[in-house]
Amino acid sequence: MRKQDDPLYKKILLITEAKRQGTNDLRKKEGKNKQATGNAIERLGKNLTGIKxxxxxxxxxxxxxxxxxCDFASNEKTVLAKLNVNEFYYLNKTYIFKTDGNSDHNYFSPVSMYFREEKWEVDEMYAIMKEIAETSLRYYIF
Incomplete structure (x- = not known):
């Protein structure tokens, strides 16, 4: 582990991921059968284990x-049920700080997960990412 005065000592301000979940809407238009749902979410859970x-x-x-x-449509309960990777905290809300703990190492680590049916626009994602990065920077400075 590097010492804080080491010039190579670095802190993480932001980690992001974007995932498209579901192609059954396109498959239906092509006359194809539905396929299984939730693969991207399952990979997200594995990634979160390492990040945390x-x-x-x-x-x-x-x-x-x-x-x-399309798997995030309000009528698609199967994928939304797999989202317990956020320790049962609300979706579509920003979380940065660990919470609900009673010691220095006993905290839950909810993360910011925004899910919807429509594709995200860059400016929408940017605003949320900027808030997280700025809050992280303030955490390390102060």
């Missing part, structure tokens, strides 16, 4: 995932 382990020593988890696709 990497940031275990910090009191922040500056991660955000933007997901879109």
């Amino acid at each position: 382990a990497m940031l275990n020593h910090e009191k922040i988890t500056p991660f955000v995932c933007f997901g879109w696709g």
